[in-house]
Amino acid sequence: MSSGNEVRIQSVDVTALLAPEYVDNFDTGWFDPDFWQAKATPVSVGGRGSAWFIERPKGDWVLRHYRRGGLVARFNENAYLYTGERGVRSFSEFRLLQQMAEMKLPVPRPVAAGYSRHRLWYQASIIIERLPDVIPWGELLTRQEDCSVTWERVGRVLRSFHDKGVYHADLNCFNILIASDKVYLIDFDRGELRRAPKVPGEGWQGANLTRLKRSILKIAGHDDRSSLALSEHWARLLAAYCG
Numbered sequence: 001m002s003s004g005n006e007v008r009i010q011s012v013d014v015t016a017l018l019a020p021e022y023v024d025n026f027d028t029g030w031f032d033p034d035f036w037q038a039k040a041t042p043v044s045v046g047g048r049g050s051a052w053f054i055e056r057p058k059g060d061w062v063l064r065h066y067r068r069g070g071l072v073a074r075f076n077e078n079a080y081l082y083t084g085e086r087g088v089r090s091f092s093e094f095r096l097l098q099q100m101a102e103m104k105l106p107v108p109r110p111v112a113a114g115y116s117r118h119r120l121w122y123q124a125s126i127i128i129e130r131l132p133d134v135i136p137w138g139e140l141l142t143r144q145e146d147c148s149v150t151w152e153r154v155g156r157v158l159r160s161f162h163d164k165g166v167y168h169a170d171l172n173c174f175n176i177l178i179a180s181d182k183v184y185l186i187d188f189d190r191g192e193l194r195r196a197p198k199v200p201g202e203g204w205q206g207a208n209l210t211r212l213k214r215s216i217l218k219i220a221g222h223d224d225r226s227s228l229a230l231s232e233h234w235a236r237l238l239a240a241y242c243g
Helices: 020-025 033-039 089-102 137-143 148-163 203-219 224-242
Strands: 006-010 015-018 040-042 051-054 061-065 110-118 121-129 176-178 183-185
Touching: 006 020, 006 089, 015 020, 015 089, 033 040, 033 051, 089 110, 089 121, 137 148, 137 176, 137 203, 148 176, 148 183, 148 203, 148 224, 203 224
Parallel strands: none
Antiparallel strands: 006 015, 015 110, 040 051, 051 061, 061 121, 110 121, 176 183
């Protein structure tokens, strides 16, 4: 079963969606970091220990297993209640990434999404193309290597996503990747397309911005000088967003 930009493959252990260009070489082992051996390197920033860079001669990938966070993870680390294929998190993210790519938004292209079902529960994974020469914005902020221009670029990019109705469920400064000429958003688990509010930056869009600011405050300094700089930078972001 397939559509124009995805191919569905059913095997004994895994049900997968693939971008058509990867179908001929697909192996269900792709979702297992052990399959890649030395070519798989754990992602050190974010990912809850559940993401790997996959080295490939024709372009690197990122493999991510879906893991729970917070207190729930102590009892159920990576299993989700199966309510039908429409609710599988990796499939939803794969399709949202496809839609955003068609909208020309700056996101990584999806390669494959898969899940394995175990009675009432399932475990899921996704593979995306790795973006070259980028660094998480949160890392730049931690190193204090940021500049005013970056804040303005981020504001404009966030507005472009919001204008298209893209809701990011975990918009934080580590899910924003900075390149020399571009700003990307990643990790759209539980993301969706929504109706945009009448006034930009209000409703769910405002909640997105508040979540982002909260993540920045966690890594910012707490002295008066740092607080003043943050206020000035955040004002620049909002001005670019509203512009």
